[in-house]
Amino acid sequence: MTDAGNTQPAPADIRPPSQLKPIVWVQRNLFNNWFNSVLTVLALGSIYFIGRAVLEWAFFTADWRPVTHNPILYLVGQYPRDQLWRVGASLLLVSFLTGMSWGKWKGIMRSFALLLGIGLAILGIIPAGGQLGSLAVRIFFLINLPAIYLGYLLGSRKFVTGGLVLAGWLLSFSLIPFLLRGTGEGTMLPTVETSMWGGLLVTLILAVGGILLSFPLGVLLALGRRSSLPVIKLFSIGFIEGIRGVPLVTILFMSSIILALFLPPELRIDRLVRALIGMTIFSAAYTAENVRGGLQAVPAGQIEAAKAVGLNNFQTTLFIVLPQALRAVIPAIVGQFISLFKDTTLVIIVAINELLNIGKSILQSDVEFLQLQFEVFIFVAAVFWVLSYLMSFASRRLETALGVGER
Amino acid sequence: MRKFSLPLASLIILAMLLSACGTPSGGEIVEVEVTRIVEVEVTTEGDIQVVNAPGYGEILARVQERGRVVCAGRTDLLGFGYLDDDGRNIGFDIDLCRAVAAAVLGDPEAIEIVPVTAAERGPVIQTGEVDLLSRNVTWTSSRDSQWGNFTITMFYDGQGYMVRADSGIKSQDDMDGASVCVTSGTTTEKNLAADFRERGLDFEAVIFEDTSSVYNAFFEGRCDVTTSDRSQLAAIQAGADNPADYMILPMIISKEPLTPVVPHGDDQWFDIVKLVMYALINAENPAYGPITQATVDDVLASDNIKGKTVLGVEGDWGYSSLGLDADALANALRAVGNYGEVYNRYMGPAGIAFTLPRGLNEHWTDGGLIYAPPIK
Numbered sequence: 001m002t003d004a005g006n007t008q009p010a011p012a013d014i015r016p017p018s019q020l021k022p023i024v025w026v027q028r029n030l031f032n033n034w035f036n037s038v039l040t041v042l043a044l045g046s047i048y049f050i051g052r053a054v055l056e057w058a059f060f061t062a063d064w065r066p067v068t069h070n071p072i073l074y075l076v077g078q079y080p081r082d083q084l085w086r087v088g089a090s091l092l093l094v095s096f097l098t099g100m101s102w103g104k105w106k107g108i109m110r111s112f113a114l115l116l117g118i119g120l121a122i123l124g125i126i127p128a129g130g131q132l133g134s135l136a137v138r139i140f141f142l143i144n145l146p147a148i149y150l151g152y153l154l155g156s157r158k159f160v161t162g163g164l165v166l167a168g169w170l171l172s173f174s175l176i177p178f179l180l181r182g183t184g185e186g187t188m189l190p191t192v193e194t195s196m197w198g199g200l201l202v203t204l205i206l207a208v209g210g211i212l213l214s215f216p217l218g219v220l221l222a223l224g225r226r227s228s229l230p231v232i233k234l235f236s237i238g239f240i241e242g243i244r245g246v247p248l249v250t251i252l253f254m255s256s257i258i259l260a261l262f263l264p265p266e267l268r269i270d271r272l273v274r275a276l277i278g279m280t281i282f283s284a285a286y287t288a289e290n291v292r293g294g295l296q297a298v299p300a301g302q303i304e305a306a307k308a309v310g311l312n313n314f315q316t317t318l319f320i321v322l323p324q325a326l327r328a329v330i331p332a333i334v335g336q337f338i339s340l341f342k343d344t345t346l347v348i349i350v351a352i353n354e355l356l357n358i359g360k361s362i363l364q365s366d367v368e369f370l371q372l373q374f375e376v377f378i379f380v381a382a383v384f385w386v387l388s389y390l391m392s393f394a395s396r397r398l399e400t401a402l403g404v405g406e407r
Numbered sequence: 408m409r410k411f412s413l414p415l416a417s418l419i420i421l422a423m424l425l426s427a428c429g430t431p432s433g434g435e436i437v438e439v440e441v442t443r444i445v446e447v448e449v450t451t452e453g454d455i456q457v458v459n460a461p462g463y464g465e466i467l468a469r470v471q472e473r474g475r476v477v478c479a480g481r482t483d484l485l486g487f488g489y490l491d492d493d494g495r496n497i498g499f500d501i502d503l504c505r506a507v508a509a510a511v512l513g514d515p516e517a518i519e520i521v522p523v524t525a526a527e528r529g530p531v532i533q534t535g536e537v538d539l540l541s542r543n544v545t546w547t548s549s550r551d552s553q554w555g556n557f558t559i560t561m562f563y564d565g566q567g568y569m570v571r572a573d574s575g576i577k578s579q580d581d582m583d584g585a586s587v588c589v590t591s592g593t594t595t596e597k598n599l600a601a602d603f604r605e606r607g608l609d610f611e612a613v614i615f616e617d618t619s620s621v622y623n624a625f626f627e628g629r630c631d632v633t634t635s636d637r638s639q640l641a642a643i644q645a646g647a648d649n650p651a652d653y654m655i656l657p658m659i660i661s662k663e664p665l666t667p668v669v670p671h672g673d674d675q676w677f678d679i680v681k682l683v684m685y686a687l688i689n690a691e692n693p694a695y696g697p698i699t700q701a702t703v704d705d706v707l708a709s710d711n712i713k714g715k716t717v718l719g720v721e722g723d724w725g726y727s728s729l730g731l732d733a734d735a736l737a738n739a740l741r742a743v744g745n746y747g748e749v750y751n752r753y754m755g756p757a758g759i760a761f762t763l764p765r766g767l768n769e770h771w772t773d774g775g776l777i778y779a780p781p782i783k
């Protein structure tokens with residue numbers, strides 16, 4: 001930015017910038033002529049004044065009580081406090097499997113496992129009010145650290161295959177909803193209706209569920225759109241274009257309200273499931289178009305070569321076309337998933353208490369919180385930023401690992 | 408009022424005969440109804456055989472089978488439906504749901520609150536997705552015809568004005584040319600415009616999208632007046648740094664009778680919910696005891712005929728026809744207390760939400776509008 005007014009050719013110093021002395025670097029980059037010097041001073045001045053105002057607000061003016069008073073509401077919403085161990089157990093399962101994946105695949109999973117561990121450790125030791133500050137909840141968080149490590153040790157063993165770890169993930173993703181919802185009154189796991197779920201728990205369920213379900217659906221739709229069978233092709237085109245032509249809010253509203261008017265009372269689909277279905281089909285339509293871009297980028301020669309060595313259509317698609325197509329569109333797909341993650345806040349219009357909506361509820365839980373919406377929204381925004389950033393960080397690591405962009 | 412349906416009647420009688428012989432009959436739904444009718448006959452000893460419209464009794468049967476009353480509520484309105492520190496849904500509207508659950512199932516915790524948005528209120532009750540809509544719904548004629556059956560008004564709210572105490576504004580006449588903070592696109596905005604137009608006064612609307620911004624702007628002095636439902640204004644005033652600096656004016660410019668709603672088509676359920684509300688209201692009447700959460704057992708031991716009738720030990724208050732236990736209302740009162748207790752719990756002088764003088768919501772013996780038919 002400060003190079004904008006640079007009229008002089010750069011001095012003939014071929015050392016990389018990191019080897020320059022700081023004072024030389026400053027001189028060369030920030031104060032190399034009068035115009036840049038003025039810009040630098042102006043920029044520093046505004047950063048100082050804005051930064052000071054922001055920090056003063058954050059540390060002295062802002063009243064963070066709606067955030068610190070009872071942070072566990074942001075995590076699980078209304079989930080009954082005597083059943084919290086079920087959320088804890090689900091988390092433990094995820095931690096353990098993340099650890100196993102780290103042991104198995106190293107690389108990017110290592111960063112994931114470490115970030116998860118650091119995040120949970122922070123949650124376990126930060127000073128917090130309400131139940132989050134209680135010893136039991138802290139232990140819940142901290143116990144995940146040995147779980148990750150145990151998973152790592154187990155995953156490093158020879159006999160643990162990649163398939164086994166994947167099966168573990170699949171199994172746990174089908175198990176966790178049952179664990180959270182329960183098996184009915186009078187049993188070990190009393191039912192906790194999804195209307196009681198809330199906070200980050202619901203945000204993550206919607207995001208992870210939406211991503212996991214929409215990705216295979218999107219790939220199928222993309223393949224269907226390029227299919228030579230007219231019925232499949234027309235259906236895929238109709239689905240993709242139909243869904244892409246409607247805003248997500250409309251889809252959520254339709255799935256929650258209009259659908260209920262047509263279905264008989266016995267066929268009532270759970271409200272959270274309705275929202276999840278809405279988000280899934282919406283995201284699948286966009287993923288399908290991303291994947292189609294990747295499919296078109298695979299040279300025809302690849303398919304001809306596959307045919308030449310005797311692969312059938314199914315094998316060609318699965319082993320030759322898709323790996324190359326998906327590799328090419330990782331950034332687009334991750335972008336789509338990040339936007340899906342942020343779009344989970346839209347379920348506010350069907351009154352599901354995800355992270356943002358629970359923030360709004362917390363504002364109404366005490367007369368003294370009523371005017372503190374700025375603090376609450378800043379906090380929620382920060383949580384979303386951290387999680388979205390982690391996703392894009394993971395995508396960049398994945399691209400590097402797969403060598404995308406290198407030839 | 409009841410629709411007599413000959414085929415249904417004959418079917419019920421036929422099924423009665425069948426079940427009396429101990430033979431399982433084909434239609435399960437009819438069978439459930441039959442069991443109930445037989446019980447009625449036993450307890451009332453020779454009451455007239457009534458034939459009810461289709462749909463009658465469906466909701467109670469569903470609720471009893473499920474073991475839970477499903478209420479549409481909200482988690483984001485202080486005083487009416489909001490969250491406590493444990494994440495439990497509490498509030499005036501939620502207590503009404505608890506009272507119904509206590510009456511029909513004997514357990515005030517046997518509820519499921521489904522949070523709904525304002526736009527969803529109609530559909531959830533129209534489709535029967537919930538058994539009871541208790542989410543500060545204003546009773547209007549079009550909603551009554553489309554949504555469901557409005558039971559009895561439990562809270563008389565109305566739109567009012569809040570001003571700074573030192574502004575000297577006493578009524579609308581002092582507000583000519585004033586700037587008014589209001590949320591956009593709501594009935595609040597329409598009522599405000601109508602009120603000023605009728606009086607031939609001018610105002611400058613300062614419009615915001617969400618309620619919090621409206622009150623922030625008002626407290627920052629960006630407008631002279633703010634307007635909303637009086638219960639909201641009371642909450643906002645209580646949340647101000649110095650509540651005494653602000654004043655809610657006495658006049659009310661709109662009628663907002665907040666009323667629990669039940670689905671159309673099941674008169675039994677409609678009656679049950681109404682009776683529970685009547686009990687809460689009557690129990691506050693000194694002539695009935697008054698019955699409070701704490702004095703239920705004292706009244707049972709006393710010789711107050713009215714009070715004992717409500718509690719089910721002094722004749723039938725209607726429970727036998729409705730398929731309820733005699734102590735249903737007693738359970739409701741044990742669970743949440745009488746109307747005044749529910750009100751005061753959240754909005755009384757020591758209310759946990761905020762303080763709002765009862766005004767129109769005083770019991771009718773104290774000059775308010777809270778009135779219910781006698782329980783006897």
